[in-house]
Amino acid sequence: MGATKTEEFTLADITIAKYAKALGHPARIAILRILLERTSCICGDIVEELPLSQSTVSQHLKELKEAGLIKGDIEGKKVCYCIDAQAWKEAQQLLQVMFGKYKPCDTSCC
Structure with a gap:
């Protein structure tokens, strides 16, 4: 989706x-x-638990951080990650509202 269409x-x-x-x-x-x-x-610690390379894990952490779902604090030469509580709650609420709007079709439409 092009950036010019997001206002729609x-x-x-x-x-x-x-x-x-x-x-x-x-x-x-x-x-x-x-x-x-x-x-x-x-x-x-995350790298040790996953069957992925350090660089691959770092890329996935970057994606999660850019989405706002996690935060990362620099501690010396390492970065300590955790869930961003505010974004997590927002995501949960938005998804609950969307999924909550589903109403089963009363006919055999699908």
Whole structure:
């Protein structure tokens, strides 16, 4: 989607798409699961738990951070990552609203 078309959509739609894109890879889901099990995590610890290289994990962390789902603080030569509570809550609320609007079709339309 071209950048010039984003004004055609609601802010909620754009935000949901941003979160969905970040959630659209199994490695990112695995990273989020690791972070949810802990209150914070150093990047090297994440690499040890996944069958991916350091550079690949770093790229996935970057995508999650750009979407706002995680935060990262520099601690010396390492970066400590954690879930961004505010963005996590926003994503949860937006997705719940969207999924909550589903109503089963009362005919055999599909």
